[in-house]
Amino acid sequence: MSDSLIIKKKEYIESDDLKILAEEIMEKEQLNISPPAKLKFLKVYPDITKTKVGVCIRASNELRLFSGAHYVIEMSGVLWDSLDDNTKYVLMYHELLHPMPVMNEQSDEWDFKIRKHDVQDFHHIISKYGVEWFTNLKTLASSVYNLTPEQESSITL
Numbered sequence: 001m002s003d004s005l006i007i008k009k010k011e012y013i014e015s016d017d018l019k020i021l022a023e024e025i026m027e028k029e030q031l032n033i034s035p036p037a038k039l040k041f042l043k044v045y046p047d048i049t050k051t052k053v054g055v056c057i058r059a060s061n062e063l064r065l066f067s068g069a070h071y072v073i074e075m076s077g078v079l080w081d082s083l084d085d086n087t088k089y090v091l092m093y094h095e096l097l098h099p100m101p102v103m104n105e106q107s108d109e110w111d112f113k114i115r116k117h118d119v120q121d122f123h124h125i126i127s128k129y130g131v132e133w134f135t136n137l138k139t140l141a142s143s144v145y146n147l148t149p150e151q152e153s154s155i156t157l
Contacts, residue, residue, distance in 0.1 A: 011045040025093050036110045037101045040069035047076035050145040051155045052089055053137060056098035058114050059144045070112040079141050090133045094157055097122045
């Protein structure tokens with residue numbers, strides 16, 4: 001079998017450093033996610049995909065049963081490990097803006113929804129950090145993964 005046909009398995013690692021950074025950001029930025037929501041943080045090695053830097057997912061009922069999490073925030077491990085502290089901060093802040101626990105008045109229970117971007121990013125991020133952070137992130141990802149210009153333009157959060 002040729003090297004180009006070998007499929008490498010992804011490795012999912014629960015990350016204390018992502019959790020610590022998230023807790024610092026939630027306190028500093030006054031994000032009221034937890035409680036009621038419980039979050040888990042994973043680094044995915046080598047990556048989620050070559051064009052997916054980070055993602056926040058709402059846990060399925062099965063995942064919630066086994067992990068206790070309502071949301072899982074994943075970061076592409078190889079790229080995350082290459083980022084400077086400021087970019088890590090803004091990227092995590094971005095992902096932490098996605099969880100949106102909403103009290104359901106009829107059932108008196110929490111609904112765990114995902115907040116969509118206000119614009120290309122979140123208004124909070126753009127007003128505080130501009131758009132250069134994402135441009136720099138795309139450039140670094142393109143370099144780390146040796147992406148074509150078309151692939152670089154498709155990088156998402």
